[in-house]
Amino acid sequence: AQSVTQLDSQVPVFEEAPVELRCNYSSSVSVYLFWYVQYPNQGLQLLLKYLSGSTLVESINGFEAEFNKSQTSFHLRKPSVHISDTAEYFCAVSDFGNEKLTFGTGTRLTIIP
Amino acid sequence: DAGVIQSPRHEVTEMGQEVTLRCKPISGHDYLFWYRQTMMRGLELLIYFNNNVPIDDSGMPEDRFSAKMPNASFSTLKIQPSEPRDSAVYFCASSPVTGTSGGNEQFFGPGTRLTVL
Numbered sequence: 271a272q273s274v275t276q277l278d279s280q281v282p283v284f285e286e287a288p289v290e291l292r293c294n295y296s297s298s299v300s301v302y303l304f305w306y307v308q309y310p311n312q313g314l315q316l317l318l319k320y321l322s323g324s325t326l327v328e329s330i331n332g333f334e335a336e337f338n339k340s341q342t343s344f345h346l347r348k349p350s351v352h353i354s355d356t357a358e359y360f361c362a363v364s365d366f367g368n369e370k371l372t373f374g375t376g377t378r379l380t381i382i383p
Numbered sequence: 384d385a386g387v388i389q390s391p392r393h394e395v396t397e398m399g400q401e402v403t404l405r406c407k408p409i410s411g412h413d414y415l416f417w418y419r420q421t422m423m424r425g426l427e428l429l430i431y432f433n434n435n436v437p438i439d440d441s442g443m444p445e446d447r448f449s450a451k452m453p454n455a456s457f458s459t460l461k462i463q464p465s466e467p468r469d470s471a472v473y474f475c476a477s478s479p480v481t482g483t484s485g486g487n488e489q490f491f492g493p494g495t496r497l498t499v500l
Contacts (some may be wrong), residue, residue: 289473302485302486306416311493312493313474313491313493313494314474314476314489314491314494315386316488316489319448319486319488321486343394351391360426364485364486365485366486367484367485368485369414369431369433369478369485369487370428370431370439371416371424371428371489373425374425375425376425376426
């Protein structure tokens with residue numbers, strides 16, 4: 271069975287500072303990895319995903335995540351955060367050939383002006 | 384496209400009443416998912432459909448919950464009878480089938496906030 275661990279439930283960061291949101295997963299098979307973002311009172315939106323190829327994937331708004339198979343991690347990073355990045359971030363995993371996603375418990379990112 | 388549409392956006396009901404949540408997926412999407420989000424349990428997959436057929440309902444909490452997808456453009460999640468512990472935000476999501484088996488983006492609706500008194 272799959273599982274996703276997001277160790278940090280809340281991360282406060284000063285504006286323009288860097289941030290890392292941690293995600294570890296466990297699975298007995300090969301996986302796809304995702305980060306979704308949820309802004310207040312909205313549904314989730316895909317931020318980025320890893321399917322294959324380069325282990326570093328990027329989003330259009332400056333976030334990046336690196337797949338590390340040996341450490342079973344998929345941490346999300348941004349070198350300089352903005353107020354608009356305030357949201358909850360969810361890491362998720364699916365097995366190859368399976369559309370079912372297993373989500374982590376989420377990390378609430380708060381940007382301090 | 385208008386995205387995934389859910390109705391109602393808010394529902395307040397009393398314990399014991401029947402509740403029906405509705406979802407219209409994005410046209411052309413083959414998969415439809417129902418999730419429940421609470422502070423205590425996070426985001427849980429309840430059930431998902433492929434081409435209107437239920438594939439995995441292992442997340443449905445108990446017999447009080449049922450879901451249907453009578454056609455490609457409509458799905459319902461019904462709770463009968465409702466209980467206070469069912470209070471949560473319920474999300475519907477849909478995804479297309481692309482060349483990759485698995486790994487497709489899920490598009491979420493805005494959610495229905497259910498309060499059972």
